[in-house]
Amino acid sequence: xxxxxxxxxxxxxxxxDDLRLERQQATQAILEMSHMPAGMELFPASDLxxxxxxxxxxxxxxxYVVIVAGRYGSIHPETGxxxxxxxxxxxxxxxxxxxxxxxxxxxxIVVKFTDSDPxxxxxxxxxxxxxxxxxxxxxxxxxELGMLVMKSLMNEVRTNPRTGxxxxxxxxxKEDLDREQTLITTLKSKERSIKRLERKLRDxxxxxxxxxxxxxxxxxxxxxxxxxxxxxxxxxxxxxLDITWDEAFAVIAPSMYGYILRRxxxxxxxxxxxxxFEYGLIEYIRxxxxxxxxxxxxxxxxxxxxxxxxxxxxxxxxxxTEKTEEDDGENFRGYSLTLxxxxxxxxxxxxxxxxxxxx
Numbered sequence: 001x002x003x004x005x006x007x008x009x010x011x012x013x014x015x016x017d018d019l020r021l022e023r024q025q026a027t028q029a030i031l032e033m034s035h036m037p038a039g040m041e042l043f044p045a046s047d048l049x050x051x052x053x054x055x056x057x058x059x060x061x062x063x064y065v066v067i068v069a070g071r072y073g074s075i076h077p078e079t080g081x082x083x084x085x086x087x088x089x090x091x092x093x094x095x096x097x098x099x100x101x102x103x104x105x106x107x108x109i110v111v112k113f114t115d116s117d118p119x120x121x122x123x124x125x126x127x128x129x130x131x132x133x134x135x136x137x138x139x140x141x142x143x144e145l146g147m148l149v150m151k152s153l154m155n156e157v158r159t160n161p162r163t164g165x166x167x168x169x170x171x172x173x174k175e176d177l178d179r180e181q182t183l184i185t186t187l188k189s190k191e192r193s194i195k196r197l198e199r200k201l202r203d204x205x206x207x208x209x210x211x212x213x214x215x216x217x218x219x220x221x222x223x224x225x226x227x228x229x230x231x232x233x234x235x236x237x238x239x240x241l242d243i244t245w246d247e248a249f250a251v252i253a254p255s256m257y258g259y260i261l262r263r264x265x266x267x268x269x270x271x272x273x274x275x276x277f278e279y280g281l282i283e284y285i286r287x288x289x290x291x292x293x294x295x296x297x298x299x300x301x302x303x304x305x306x307x308x309x310x311x312x313x314x315x316x317x318x319x320x321t322e323k324t325e326e327d328d329g330e331n332f333r334g335y336s337l338t339l340x341x342x343x344x345x346x347x348x349x350x351x352x353x354x355x356x357x358x359x
Contacts, residue, residue, distance in 0.1 A: 072085075241285060
């Protein structure tokens with residue numbers, strides 16, 4: 001919620017008949033600032049006494065604006081003060097910020113809008129002095145008042161901010177906003193976790209109708225890999241390799257142990273990158289066909305690498321793992337060993353002691 005969302009109630013106090021235009025100007029200025037004017041012309045019918053109702057409205061107001069010109073106003077029979085001065089004193093006692101506006105030269109006011117009673121004139125002068133003891137502005141004509149009210153109220157809101165009013169759906173304190181933000185953050189985190197789990201479920205080996213895992217080519221079965229190399233006569237040659245699934249797994253799996261592997265960026269003149277284990281696999285292949293290729297370049301087509309990884313995934317030896325920004329600021333998916341893959345690699349790599357038979 002921003003400060004622009006807050007609306008302030010401004011109590012407008014003055015005599016009425018002689019200041020209709022001035023009140024209209026002040027009310028319009030308050031409305032143009034998107035605040036709420038409150039004054040006698042806006043009071044609803046009520047069972048409360050007039051003064052009790054006025055006090056209630058002042059208690060609910062954020063700022064108090066008083067306009068004083070040539071009349072003191074209606075006098076309360078018990079206090080001997082005008083309602084305008086009583087409103088002023090009550091607002092001051094409640095700590096409501098007061099902004100006063102006084103007509104400059106009372107002598108220039110039309111006679112019918114001034115007090116003829118000497119006692120009322122004295123009380124008016126005393127009240128004007130009281131108003132000038134706080135923030136106040138002077139005006140000559142009603143048309144000046146709108147801009148003066150707007151400027152003074154804007155300054156008072158800036159320097160002396162009040163609680164104000166907001167829409168019900170915005171009436172939340174900092175704790176509510178912090179709690180809501182925490183819930184939003186937690187919800188987004190849970191949603192990301194759910195999506196990762198959904199992808200994880202999709203990445204688990206796909207059930208194949210009528211084919212069990214025992215029916216898949218594996219272990220000591222030939223992996224069906226082919227290599228492309230240049231023979232001594234500089235002819236590009238393809239050869240089917242005598243490499244089993246376990247041989248291939250023993251070569252590529254160590255680079256996945258504890259890591260998530262993905263293809264690297266494409267090298268120069270290449271359309272697709274390589275996995276880090278491909279160099280080791282090629283050198284292993286070289287050792288198998290060294291008599292044919294020597295030290296010349298050997299390559300394996302990318303689709304064969306992909307097919308091999310899918311086969312290992314279907315066998316439950318590797319899976320597709322997601323690394324998120326929450327881990328270390330990077331987000332990608334790649335292959336890693338499953339627990340079964342780690343166990344199988346260990347069995348392929350460890351050496352065991354032969355048990356000697358005794359007679």
